Amino acid sequence: MSDPEWRTVRPVRTHEQVLTQIQQKILDGRLRVGDRLPSERELGEALGVSRNSVREALRVLESMGILSAQVGSGRDAGSTVAGRSTAALSNLLRLHMALSQFSQNDLVDVRIELERLAVARAAAGADVGDLERLRALTRAMAEPGMDYERFHELDSEFHIALARASDNALATDLMQALRDAVKGEMIAAFRRVRDWDVMVSTLTEEHLAILRAVEAGDGKEAAELVTRHIKGFYAAVGDAQE
Amino acid sequence: MSDPEWRTVRPVRTHEQVLTQIQQKILDGRLRVGDRLPSERELGEALGVSRNSVREALRVLESMGILSAQVGSGRDAGSTVAGRSTAALSNLLRLHMALSQFSQNDLVDVRIELERLAVARAAAGADVGDLERLRALTRAMAEPGMDYERFHELDSEFHIALARASDNALATDLMQALRDAVKGEMIAAFRRVRDWDVMVSTLTEEHLAILRAVEAGDGKEAAELVTRHIKGFYAAVGDAQE
DNA sequence: GGTAGCCTGTGGTTGGACCATAAGCACTGG
DNA sequence: CCAGTGCTTATGGTCCAACCACAGGCTACC
Structure with a gap:
């Protein structure tokens, strides 16, 4: 044949x-x-x-x-x-990233889009409990003497809480997986920051601004803020993302 | 302790x-x-x-x-x-979707964001070969007597080619995985369409419009078009996504 | 009545055996 | 000399039989 x-x-x-x-x-x-x-x-x-x-x-x-x-x-x-997806997803993504299937840049771009989706949806109708949790996280991040690991943890929790408030489980899991997959690089980037305290207060301020936009129900503004938040960070650490 | x-x-x-x-x-x-x-x-x-x-x-x-x-x-x-990620990703997503970890709605929303990212980037600088491939696909979709399976295949290829033109491997793989994970539901949705020929020509027209915007380098317009394209489809089949 | 110890079902792990496949190699016949 | 043919070897694919550790249930003894 x-x-x-x-x-x-x-x-x-x-x-x-x-x-x-x-x-x-x-x-x-x-x-x-x-x-x-x-x-x-x-x-x-x-x-x-x-x-x-x-x-x-x-x-x-x-x-x-x-x-x-x-x-x-x-x-x-x-x-x-069981049906627990995040660990599996982040593991998969991390390994494929290490194999250069995706670049850090790819990942940041996707992250930005997911975060935009998340905050826009969250602004449209976030739960009271979610908002309270977000406020608590911003307060925790404002505490003095924050070290790299701890700040990364709170930062992640803030963004993931934002995603959770969007009521989109897939976006939440994906975002968590993406963050998890780059955790190491992220903390390394923190270490490169010259003035750490300034960075912390800048990021925390931005978080607050995003949260205010979400609380005000202004999805468009929240999306813009979160985009600038992420792009600004990568620009500051001079890594990936021009 | x-x-x-x-x-x-x-x-x-x-x-x-x-x-x-x-x-x-x-x-x-x-x-x-x-x-x-x-x-x-x-x-x-x-x-x-x-x-x-x-x-x-x-x-x-x-x-x-x-x-x-x-x-x-x-x-x-x-x-x-090996480093082949798409099959693994789509399998993972499909199973977790079946376990109701994510809803079809979640997935569509994420897809829209990924597609927006893809077309915006593609408009910013698509390869000549990519554009030629996209044109060929729109021509193929315009051929008469298209059945459900075949159209879905071409439709998927079009959107994936769009993603590939965006030069973001992660977004491409994710989109392919997402499409793959809902392939069955997608074809079922096609079957529910009352006037199939009209649907085919509508979708193909929209593809052409998206492609024109990309060729013109108008990322914003392309993003809007692709959003309407996807939302319009789901609205038409009266499934998920109001 | 309580408790200690046995019983049983479960995953965790090992070692060994055999098969099918595919590449390399040596022999053999033209 | 060359082509074909079969042996050898390295590999994953599969199965089996046994034993361990653990956790819950049960029973008999105090």
Whole structure:
């Protein structure tokens, strides 16, 4: 035959079949968050494959944040459907970034867009609790004697809280993953800052301004502020982003 | 002690240690795309763990698109660092979407922002080849007798080509992953359209308008057009996104 | 009634065996 | 000399059988 796909006929590996079966159950809604899977041994027997192959599939799903495994006996033991995405996402992004699949620049641009989306939505209708949390974070960041690690943590929390206030779970998770993936570079950038105290107060002021715009319901202004906030920072540390 | 982290002392599993070692090598730049890893057996011996544990780690990395495994002997055999992110990303997103971690709405909103970023950047400086490819795709979409699957494919290619023209690899991959994750819903939405031919010509017209704006270097206009393009579609199929 | 200790189910880990595949290599026949 | 053919070897793919550690439930003993 003239079929050009002769060479591509890779046999489907066993653990991939197991993977497909479980994934299909999730996609069909037959498996939902909190559900418990059969034990590795049962699963292997049911699918006619070895426990090793089952384990490989389960480990993959676990690395994706889809499953969580617990040893022991009783209700909580075994593999249960988890649905925690951020750690898996950030890990994935970080590794691919290290492999130069994406540049720091790419990442910053995407981050800006996500943050714009977040603040615009947050301004449109943020929860009272979210706003209170944001205020508390700005207060915490204004405290004197802030070190790099601690400030980064609060800074991240502020931006993520902003995203959470936008009520878009995907944007929130993505942003958290992106921030997580560049955490190391971020702290390194902090260290390069000449006048740290000035930087802290500048950033904190900007946070306050963003928060005020959100509280005022001015999404457009908040989006502009957050854009300048991010671009300004990268300009100041002279890294990526002209 | 008052340390509340008593219960969280889960022992690190063997395959996680292997995973960490390899990931660290990638993060440090000691492993790059194209590099070949030792064989599973060697790796196990070197790290003092069983081959099974090594395999679990490798399968995880493979599922992340970081590695690719080939049987046999010679140069190409064994595990090599791959760096293909889109399939892994879309798989991850699709599953978490099925687990209701994100709604279709979330996804559309993020997509809009990514597309806005893409067209704005593309307008700022698209490659001649990219533009030619985009023109070819609009021509292909205008051909009569387009079925759902085929149109979706061309539509996706158009938007991804747009992203590629933006020269932001992360945005491109994310967009492709997002589109991939909702492919099924998308085609289902197509089927619900009453007058398919009208829909096709409308969408194709909009694509042309976006392309013209990009060619003219008008990023702002292109961004607006693409936003209306996406929102208009979802409004027309009466699904998600008011 | 409480508690200590056994029982059982679960993931975690190991070692060994065998298979299929694909490349390299040596032999052999033209 | 060269081409083909089969052996060798390195690799991932798969399975099995066993053992461990842990956690919850159960039971028997005090």
